[in-house]
Amino acid sequence: MEYEDGVILKQYVYYRRKKNNRKLATKVLYDPQKPWKEVTEIRYFSSFEEWTFYDENGNRTLKEQRKNGEIIYSCEYSGRKKHGQEMCLDDDGAKMFIEYVNGKRKK
Incomplete structure (x- = not known):
């Protein structure tokens, strides 16, 4: 997770693999003005990425x-x-x- 002044900005979720060979599964971007409100979710698959956008x-x-x-x-x-x-x-x-x-x- 990435924080700035105690407010979450990004969250990373990895596939469960060996420690040195982790692969990103999902990245969630949050609204810095409204903590824990998702703005964008990006899911990573083997052949494509799926982006989901949310309103306020x-x-x-x-x-x-x-x-x-x-x-x-x-x-x-x-x-x-x-x-x-x-x-x-x-x-x-x-x-x-x-x-x-x-x-x-x-x-």
């Missing part, structure tokens, strides 16, 4: 998956429900966009 009330607003720095998936949320635009890649690597309203796919 702790509700999820956006989830992204990134591979080699490029966004391969993105979805806007309103709390627990998809609300807004979802972007993903099809089999050919072209971007597809889907609209959601209160968790339901817009036709």
